[in-house]
Amino acid sequence: MAACKFQGTIVSNQFINKKEATKDHASAVVQAVITGRKKFKIKLPQLTTTYVPLPIPLIEKDNEIIVETESTNSAGKFGRFGGTFVPETLIMSLNHLEAEFKNVLHDRVFQDELATALRDYVGRETPLYHAQRLSEYYKSKNGGKGPDIYLKREDLNHTGSHKMNNALAQAMIAKRIGWKSVITATGSGQHGLATAAACAKLGLECTVFMAAKDMERQSSNVRLMKLLGANVEGVYGSFKDASSEAFRCWVEDLENSYHMTGSAVGPHPCPTMVREFQSVIGKETRKQAIEKWGGKPDIVIACVGTGSNALGMFHEFLSDTDVRLIGVEAGGLGLESGRHSSTLAKSEVGVYHGAISYVLQDDYGQIIQPHSIAAGMEYPGVGPELSYLKESGRAEFWAATDEEALDAYDKLCKLEGIIPSLEAAHAFAILDKLVPTLPNDNIKVVINCSGRGDKDVDILFNRRVVHDGK
The missing domain is CATH 3.40.50.1100 (Rossmann fold)
Incomplete structure (x- = not known):
C-alpha cells in the first residue's frame, strides 16, 4: 500500500509528480485507492497544520487537581496528525463506533464490568x-x-502482554453493539492472542491476519490462537500487509463484523480508543x-x-x-x-x-x-x-x-x-x-x-x- 505524501502521492500505479503538483498542498485534491478484494476511490479532506499546545493545563475542582490530558479534537486530530482518511462507505461504521465508544466511557455498568474483568480475568493491577x-x-x-x-x-x-487491556475492552464493545465476528491483525502474535482469548471469553468469532514470516517466527502464539478458537490467516509480507488485509476483510462485511485495532494507528476513533484502554x-x-x-x-x-x-x-x-x-x-x-x-x-x-x-x-x-x-x-x-x-x-x-x-x-x-x-x-x-x-x-x-x-x-x-x- 502506498503512503499519501503532501508533496506527491501514489494513486494505484500512477505517480503525481512533485513538479506537477499544486504549490498549495492544503487546497489540493488528493485521491487514494484502497486495493484488494474491493476498490474504492475517495477524496481526502484538507490537510491542516493546527496545533494543540502542550503542556495541558491542570484543572482544580473541590480542592482536587484533575489532570486533563485529552489532546485530540472532535475530528480525531492531534495537532495536524490523525483524522479519518477512509472511503465514504466506512464513515457510518466509524461514526457508530465513535458514538458507542463515547457512551461506554460514561456508562457505569460497562466500566464496572470492565474493571471487574481487568481484575479477575486479566490479573490487574500489575x-x-x-x-x-x-x-x-x-x-x-x-x-x-x-x-x-x-x-x-x-x-x-x-496472555502475557499489555495487549489484553485493549482487546478485552473492545471485544466487550463489539458484543454490546451486537456484532458476532471480530477481525484483527497481529505482528508478534500478542494482540492476536489477546483478541482470541477475549473473543473466546465473550463467545465471539475471531479471525486474525498475520504475516506468513511472523507466523513462522512466532509459531507458539499461532498455535495458542488456534487453540483458543481463532481462525489465523497468513498474509504475504509483514505486519503492515496483515493490517491491510484485515481492513479489506472488514470492509466486505461491515454489518456483521467488528474491526479491532490493537495498535494506536488508523482512522479516528481507533487511536484514541486504544490509548484510552491502555491508559490504565x-x-x-x-x-x-x-x-x-x-x-x-x-x-x-x-x-x-x-x-x-x-x-x-x-x-x-x-x-x-x-x-x-x-x-x-x-x-x-x-x-x-x-x-x-x-x-x-x-x-x-x-x-x-x-x-x-x-x-x-x-x-x-x-x-x-x-x-x-x-x-x-x-x-x-x-x-x-x-x-x-x-x-x-x-x-x-x-x-x-x-x-x-x-x-x-x-x-x-x-x-x-x-x-x-x-x-x-x-x-x-x-x-x-x-x-x-x-x-x-x-x-x-x-x-x-x-x-x-x-x-x-x-x-x-x-x-x-x-x-x-x-
Missing part, C-alpha cells in the same frame, strides 16, 4: 517491580551512582509510585512499534512536564542501513492506513519495508498521537538496534530472572546510553515491560548460535 540487580549493575558501571530502575510488569497480564498502565504507575517512594517517576520509558504500550504509559504523565517521556524504536541493523523500523527518527509525514502520521516512505510516496528482529515493531508508521508528541517536543524518541535489544533481553534474564519480549527489550536497551547522562543517583526510572519473551526464545538462541558460534 506490579511496579524494583529491579534491584539491574539498578546495581548500572550503578557499578557509573562510579556507584545511577537510577533506581522499576519495571511495570505488563508481561504478567493474562500509566494510571496504575502513578498510584504505585506514590505508594513506593511518595512521588512521580522522573523518567518513563517504553518501546515504540506503533504506540499502544508507550501511550498507555505516557498519557497519564503528559501534563507532568518534569517527567521525561522516552520512546524507543527499532533501530534494526542501524539507522543508516535503511533496514530499521525507526519511523519517528527517519520518516516523513504522510497519510497511511487512514490517518496522517509519520511514515517510512521514499521520494515517490512508496512505503519503505521496515525491519526489526521484534515482529511487533516491524511497521512503517506510528500512531498520530506519538507523531504529535514528537513534533510538539513533549516526548523524545531513541532507537535500539537488533543486537542491542538481544543484549538487553539476555541481561534482564540473567540479572532479574525476567524474560521480556524482544519488543520490550528495546526499551531496556537504551539504559547503556541513558544512565551515564543522568545527573545523580536519586532518579527513579520506570520501564514498561510490555510483554513476556518466551515466544522469542528461539530467535535469541538461533541468533546467538549464528553470530557467536555458541
